[in-house]
Amino acid sequence: MKVVKTIKLYINGEFVRTESGRSYSYNVAGKNTQFARLCQASRKDFRNAVESSKEGFKSWASKTAYNKSQILYRMAEMTEGKRHEFEELFMEALGKTQGEATAMVDSAIDTFVYYSGFCDKFHQIAGSINPVAGPFHNFTHIEGVGVTTLVEDDEFDFQKLVDSICSILTGGNSVIVLLGEGCPAVLGPLAEVFATSDLSNGTVNILSGHLDELRDYIAQHREVRSVSFQSSREDVFHDMKQKSTDNMKRMIPRHKKQKCLENILNFVEYKTVWHPVGY
Amino acid sequence: MTKKKTTKKAAKKTAKKSTSKAAKTKTPKAAKSVKKTTKKAAPVKTKKFVFDYDPAPESKAIVNIKSRYEHFINGEFVAPVAGKYMDTINPATTEVLAKVAVGDAKDVDKAVKAARKAFEGTWGQMSGSERGKYLFRIARILQERAREFAVLETLDGGKPIKESRDVDVPLAAAHFFYYAGWADKIEYAVPGREAKPVGVCGQIIPWNFPLLMAAWKIAPALAAGNTVVLKPAEQTSLTALLLAEVCQEAELPAGVVNIVTGAGETGAAITAHQDINKIAFTGSTDIGKIIAKAIAGSNKKLTLELGGKSANIIYEDAALDQAVEGVVNGIFFNQGHVCCAGSRVLVEESIADTFIKKLEKRMKQLRVGDPMDKNTDVGAINSKEQLDKIKALVAKGKTEGGNFHEADVKIPSKGYFCKPCFFAHQSASSTISRVEVFGPVLSIQTFRTPDEAITKANDTNYGLAAGIWSEKGSKIHKTALGLKAGVIWANTYNKFDPTAPFGGFFESGYGREGGLQGILPYLEVK
Numbered sequence: 131m132k133v134v135k136t137i138k139l140y141i142n143g144e145f146v147r148t149e150s151g152r153s154y155s156y157n158v159a160g161k162n163t164q165f166a167r168l169c170q171a172s173r174k175d176f177r178n179a180v181e182s183s184k185e186g187f188k189s190w191a192s193k194t195a196y197n198k199s200q201i202l203y204r205m206a207e208m209t210e211g212k213r214h215e216f217e218e219l220f221m222e223a224l225g226k227t228q229g230e231a232t233a234m235v236d237s238a239i240d241t242f243v244y245y246s247g248f249c250d251k252f253h254q255i256a257g258s259i260n261p262v263a264g265p266f267h268n269f270t271h272i273e274g275v276g277v278t279t280l281v282e283d284d285e286f287d288f289q290k291l292v293d294s295i296c297s298i299l300t301g302g303n304s305v306i307v308l309l310g311e312g313c314p315a316v317l318g319p320l321a322e323v324f325a326t327s328d329l330s331n332g333t334v335n336i337l338s339g340h341l342d343e344l345r346d347y348i349a350q351h352r353e354v355r356s357v358s359f360q361s362s363r364e365d366v367f368h369d370m371k372q373k374s375t376d377n378m379k380r381m382i383p384r385h386k387k388q389k390c391l392e393n394i395l396n397f398v399e400y401k402t403v404w405h406p407v408g409y
Numbered sequence: 410m411t412k413k414k415t416t417k418k419a420a421k422k423t424a425k426k427s428t429s430k431a432a433k434t435k436t437p438k439a440a441k442s443v444k445k446t447t448k449k450a451a452p453v454k455t456k457k458f459v460f461d462y463d464p465a466p467e468s469k470a471i472v473n474i475k476s477r478y479e480h481f482i483n484g485e486f487v488a489p490v491a492g493k494y495m496d497t498i499n500p501a502t503t504e505v506l507a508k509v510a511v512g513d514a515k516d517v518d519k520a521v522k523a524a525r526k527a528f529e530g531t532w533g534q535m536s537g538s539e540r541g542k543y544l545f546r547i548a549r550i551l552q553e554r555a556r557e558f559a560v561l562e563t564l565d566g567g568k569p570i571k572e573s574r575d576v577d578v579p580l581a582a583a584h585f586f587y588y589a590g591w592a593d594k595i596e597y598a599v600p601g602r603e604a605k606p607v608g609v610c611g612q613i614i615p616w617n618f619p620l621l622m623a624a625w626k627i628a629p630a631l632a633a634g635n636t637v638v639l640k641p642a643e644q645t646s647l648t649a650l651l652l653a654e655v656c657q658e659a660e661l662p663a664g665v666v667n668i669v670t671g672a673g674e675t676g677a678a679i680t681a682h683q684d685i686n687k688i689a690f691t692g693s694t695d696i697g698k699i700i701a702k703a704i705a706g707s708n709k710k711l712t713l714e715l716g717g718k719s720a721n722i723i724y725e726d727a728a729l730d731q732a733v734e735g736v737v738n739g740i741f742f743n744q745g746h747v748c749c750a751g752s753r754v755l756v757e758e759s760i761a762d763t764f765i766k767k768l769e770k771r772m773k774q775l776r777v778g779d780p781m782d783k784n785t786d787v788g789a790i791n792s793k794e795q796l797d798k799i800k801a802l803v804a805k806g807k808t809e810g811g812n813f814h815e816a817d818v819k820i821p822s823k824g825y826f827c828k829p830c831f832f833a834h835q836s837a838s839s840t841i842s843r844v845e846v847f848g849p850v851l852s853i854q855t856f857r858t859p860d861e862a863i864t865k866a867n868d869t870n871y872g873l874a875a876g877i878w879s880e881k882g883s884k885i886h887k888t889a890l891g892l893k894a895g896v897i898w899a900n901t902y903n904k905f906d907p908t909a910p911f912g913g914f915f916e917s918g919y920g921r922e923g924g925l926q927g928i929l930p931y932l933e934v935k
Contacts (some may be wrong), residue, residue, distance in 0.1 A: 148755070189764070222855055239509070246620060255600070257927075258925055258926070259911075260906065260909045260910070260924050261908050262904075262906035262909050263583070263908075264904065264906070265905055266901070266904070268906070268908070268909050270909070270910050270924065270926060275914075285477075304469040337608060355915070368705055368706045368707075371701075371705040371706075372702055372706065375448040375698050375701040375702045375705060376698060377903045377916070378697075378698070378701070378713075378915060378916045378918070381920060383708075386935075390600075390602075391602070392602070392934055399895065399914050400895065400896065400910050400912070400921050400926050401889070401892075401894070401895055401896075401897065402885075402896050402909050402910050402911065402924075403889050403899065404896075404897065404898045404899060404901055404904055405886075405899045405900075405907070406899060406900045406901060
């Protein structure tokens with residue numbers, strides 16, 4: 131008999147059950163058999179994740195661009211190491227063929243590698259030295275907006291999920307991922323990738339749960355500076371936008387494409403510094 | 410060994426002696442005693458000279474203020490559909506200058522239709538280089554008519570003529586000149602990607618820099634290929650309407666720039682209009698949130714440049730007189746009606762007393778009064794409403810402890826004026842330390858370490874600007890990295906340039922204006 135596990139939440143570098151003591155069953159695609167049990171994250175779990183993410187942001191933002199690049203590359207390496215686990219998951223839970231599952235993992239690994247190479251370059255493309263009319267060295271420097279929550283697409287697309295996470299991380303932010311209904315079981319191996327890639331605790335947190343339960347808390351939490359809304363539920367996006375206006379959250383709609391600079395620039399702030407020039 | 414010891418001791422002794430000597434000569438007591446002895450020797454009373462400035466008024470003759478101003482729609486000045494007008498006053502005298510049209514949803518709709526037609530027709534079809542030439546032309550005409558604009562700006566808004574003449578108008582022209590050059594180089598703004606204009610932009614601007622804000626909004630929008638419907642603030646519509654005349658003079662195609670005047674309701678009609686693709690707003694955080702809420706259900710793009718409570722950090726190694734000058738410029742420039750005003754001074758504890766004394770002395774020298782006088786430093790508060798708001802906040806501040814100091818200056822009995830003032834050593838939770846006053850009111854607090862300075866500076870919902878005063882470059886850069894603000898001035902304050910992006914973090918808004926980054930909100934990247 132197969133041992134069915136409960137996949138735990140990933141908060142502050144640890145695998146924990148929800149404090150609410152709730153779980154739900156995740157079934158194999160097209161069948162009525164259980165694939166795994168998942169924790170149903172509560173408001174308190176989300177708040178814990180934000181607390182941890184604040185610290186994770188400080189640590190991540192202070193790392194050098196070179197170091198960030200290497201850590202993202204490490205994620206590609208760790209995903210490669212877990213290739214079979216991911217493939218089996220996609221075949222068993224989503225009913226993919228071996229070829230499809232392999233392609234899914236390949237494209238996700240490529241996405242990690244793509245953003246790894248961007249960490250130490252996008253500042254040079256999107257930042258600037260500004261020729262002001264005066265004796266000042268004037269430059270525009272880029273930094274992350276801060277704690278970002280990713281509302282994942284409800285239709286599971288592994289590459290897109292990795293793209294969404296990487297674009298937030300590359301921008302210098304920490305991320306709290308709320309997995310969609312598509313394939314929340316990916317939480318297990320994916321969190322293990324982040325847990326073994328030399329990230330500080332809290333830089334990536336991953337939750338499974340229900341968007342409808344958590345959406346108001348995400349929108350209203352003042353410490354969450356940005357939301358990457360990748361779900362197709364446009365009405366929920368507009369509702370969250372409305373509820374987040376009081377804290378002026380940066381609400382980012384669905385990305386149009388993947389592996390591009392724009393996705394990173396959605397999660398940055400520009401800081402212009404005027405430094406005097408003179409004797 | 411012994412030799413060394415003795416020499417060290419000797420060195421210490423001499424050092425002690427010299428410091429005690431220096432201290433003695435520096436103490437005011439010692440200075441007084443010297444004076445006394447000289448007085449005994451020659452008891453002649455020295456006459457105290459008071460140097461004052463004669464009035465140096467700028468002439469109003471250059472501006473021809475009409476009795477009534479209409480909307481500028483589709484290249485023509487047209488009367489408002491509902492036939493309503495409002496007064497615009499000179500806040501320095503409270504005299505009515507002119508009547509200005511009040512726009513409603515119907516006027517806005519006419520303007521949006523004109524803008525859409527121009528976007529799909531003339532302007533949309535035009536090459537970038539041709540678009541650029543129109544903008545260059547506008548920049549040049551602004552320069553040629555600079556004095557006219559400066560006088561009108563000061564009459565309508567109350568800011569000192571030296572500021573409208575030396576800051577507002579030249580910068581407005583510079584913005585058009587800078588963005589003119591972008592019009593045929595958009596592909597370099599988004600290298601490797603394709604971009605197109607957003608469409609019709611609704612732009613709502615405040616009363617503190619009326620012409621400059623119009624330039625900040627219109628220039629990048631047009632350079633990127635968009636058309637605009639702009640609403641100036643109801644208190645200060647005149648220079649925007651004079652800019653409309655410049656658009657006519659430059660033969661800008663009809664409908665590219667439309668100006669609808671009015672108050673909040675007119676603005677609401679713009680944000681609510683279905684055929685507007687992007688809203689750009691500069692103003693208070695409260696209104697910014699209302700706008701964000703109003704358009705949250707749509708796919709309109711939005712940039713907001715909102716309020717601030719910016720910190721001005723003064724380290725003990727700063728050139729103190731220069732820092733005092735910078736603090737004065739940071740908070741009293743434009744009567745403190747500046748979103749990025751350095752309204753919170755954080756001064757290192759060891760120099761706080763000296764700093765405050767110097768600041769009090771400097772504030773006494775501020776010339777507050779007739780904005781049309783070329784010597785005036787601090788002009789009129791823009792409106793009675795704003796003056797009442799400032800007075801109410803100061804009154805509240807006075808009940809919350811700390812030391813209140815008001816500049817010992819005279820202000821005119823007529824018009825809306827306010828003496829520059831500061832509150833020192835109030836708690837970080839006090840009203841004046843947290844709320845954007847938008848007036849010549851400063852909060853002063855102290856700190857002991859750079860980390861404390863950064864933490865205190867970041868302890869606000871805003872994140873627009875900050876100042877750092879230090880003679881040490883590495884300290885400036887490290888502090889700048891820690892500050893959560895969109896613009897950071899080191900050993901200077903309130904400097905603006907069309908090439909330098911401006912805008913804030915958090916509740917100070919989204920998006921940037923100025924520079925390469927300032928054109929991005931007006932582009933749709935494919």
